[in-house]
Amino acid sequence: MKPVGMIAKAASVIGIGQTDWPGDHARVRAAQKPHDSYGYAAQAFVGALADAGISRDQIDGLIVGPTTAYERVGELLGLDVRWGGQADAMLGVMEACMAIASGQAEVVALVYGNDQRSALVNYGGADAQGGGAFLSYVYHAPWGFTSQGALYxxxxxxxxxxxxxxxxxxxxxxxxxxxxxxxxxxxxxxxxxxxxxxxxxxxxxxxxxxxxxxxINDGGVALIVAEAGKAERIGRAPVPIxxxxxxxxxxxxxxxxxxxxxxxxxxxxxxxxxxxxxxxxxxxxxxxxxxxxxxxxxxxxxxxxxxxxxxxxxxxxxxxxxxxxxxxxxxxxxxxxxxxxxxxxxxxxxxxxxxxxxxxxxxxxxxxxxxxxxxxxxxxxxxxxxxx
The missing domain is CATH 3.40.47.10 (Thiolase/Chalcone synthase)
Structure with a gap:
């Protein structure tokens, strides 16, 4: 097992992408449903690929946000990777760095999409979505403590x-x-x-x-993270972690x-x-x-x-x-x-x-x-x- 310090500068971000958040927001407020979470994720991924200047077949790792299923995103994006999973943004970056440092992958796509506003997701109240295992304040719901706003x-x-x-x-x-x-x-x-x-x-x-x-709004974000040496060879503007x-x-x-x-x-x-x-x-x-x-x-x-x-x-x-x-x-x-x-x-x-x-x-x-x-x-x- 490599020392933790071995992940320092082991990987660099070579591509970023996002959807049109103001446009997404305006369309949803006009009672339209432009995309589901997968559609937003796919749009952001396409943008990140273009920003990195690489082709899809150069990606051998995939991390998806917790709002989508790993297998389904891989299927929709046409990615057959050798390593991957599901994580939030911060742990996703960490896991990508660890996978790259340990040789599990060389180029990892991190993809997130969320239709939280158009899907009317509730993060607080008696019917808060997300479950007590993550939103631990809901354990206190019998006493009227039912929202993250109340907690903060x-x-x-x-x-x-x-x-x-x-x-x-x-x-x-x-x-x-x-x-x-x-x-x-x-x-x-x-x-x-x-x-x-x-x-x-x-x-x-x-x-x-x-x-x-x-x-609370709909949208998508994607990053492409590559092994540092490879990032210098294939990336447009690598940013080391x-x-x-x-x-x-x-x-x-x-x-x-x-x-x-x-x-x-x-x-x-x-x-x-x-x-x-x-x-x-x-x-x-x-x-x-x-x-x-x-x-x-x-x-x-x-x-x-x-x-x-x-x-x-x-x-x-x-x-x-x-x-x-x-x-x-x-x-x-x-x-x-x-x-x-x-x-x-x-x-x-x-x-x-x-x-x-x-x-x-x-x-x-x-x-x-x-x-x-x-x-x-x-x-x-x-x-x-x-x-x-």
Whole structure:
């Protein structure tokens, strides 16, 4: 078995693709059904192939998002691969790197499609879809606790009381990400907002306002990841994956205890040490940060958990240092889940690649060399560093 460090720079992203999120959204809102999850996945895959400049028969690995079946996607895309499976975005990237480092595959397609809005998927409420095994808060449904919004509202209230973050400071997240989305033609919500707009917006589950919640929309995303040496030979603009790590907090997970007491920050600290050591880099070397943001609260928690600021100082950091393209550390430069598109972490990966390539247009971070991605979904803390 190869040491974990052997996956550092073992693979590079050579292709990215996505569907027309604004167009998809407009058609669905007009009561049309352009595609199911498989159709969106196929569209994104075609785009990623074109971006990479390779043919379909060069792919020997396939990972599909949890919204589609692995065998069916392979069948529809005409792929007979020697290795593959199903995973979310962050674990998919990790598994692709591990497969490549261990010789199981050389070129892996990661494909995601979701018709969550047109299919009327419910992520909260008494009939929440996804099951208690993943959405552990539903175990508390008999007591009226039936949504992720309620969970993050509870976390936010405790965090605000314990560490002193104000409503206006949390609002910095939504304002910064809307600023980024305003510069992104692929984003759904492009109208800028101010802190006053945020504070005047309705609560959905206090203390969370409507701008603290992610979007729900249809769409697809795809990446093609190749062995580093092969990526240099066949890829148009390879982006090496410098480091990747994971740490889970399972003890007490179904009681929600890890989220509500330590905000998952012990897992982030452990993962941060591993991924930064693997990449021989640190927080000070990151030019941009992409954070899984089903709710705005993810951002201050990650800033503290990965050492971008001290515990208890995220509110002050966002207010004084800044997390926008205009000042400070740019966070979720495409607009994130709050304003760009809710692609369950997949859109963050392709935004990181675009930033490192220097292809982000008006939202480009100057001389962007390294981008850090963070996710803490359902107790799995995962961290990825993309770089030149």
């Amino acid at each position: 509202a509870l976390m936010a209230r405790r965090y605000m009381e314990e560490r002193g973050m104000s409503q206006a400071e949390l609002g910095e997240v939504a304002v910064a990400q809307r600023m980024a989305a305003a510069r992104n033609p692929a984003a759904l919500m492009r109208k800028p907002i101010t802190i006053d707009d945020y504070l005047a917006s309705p609560f959905i589950c206090e203390p969370l306002h409507i701008f603290d919640y992610c979007l 410098h480091g990747i790590a994971r740490h889970d907090l399972n003890r007490g997970a179904t009681s929600l205890e890890p989220r509500l007491t330590d905000y998952y920050q012990p897992a982030q600290k452990t993962v941060g040490e591993a991924v930064f050591n693997m990449a021989s880099l640190g927080p000070q070397d990151m030019d941009a940060l992409q954070i899984y943001d089903s709710f705005s609260l993810h951002i201050p928690l990650a800033l503290e958990g990965y050492g971008y600021c001290k515990p208890g100082e995220a509110g002050k950091f966002m207010r004084e240092h800044g997390i926008s393209l205009a000042r400070g550390l740019p966070v979720n430069t495409g607009g994130g889940h709050l304003s760009e598109s809710y692609m369950q972490g997949w859109n963050h990966q392709i935004e990181a690649v675009r930033q490192v390539r220097g292809e982000a247009g008006e939202r480009q971070v100057p001389d962007c060399r390294h981008v850090h991605y963070s996710s803490d979904v359902a107790g799995k803390a995962v961290s990825i560093i993309y770089g030149r």
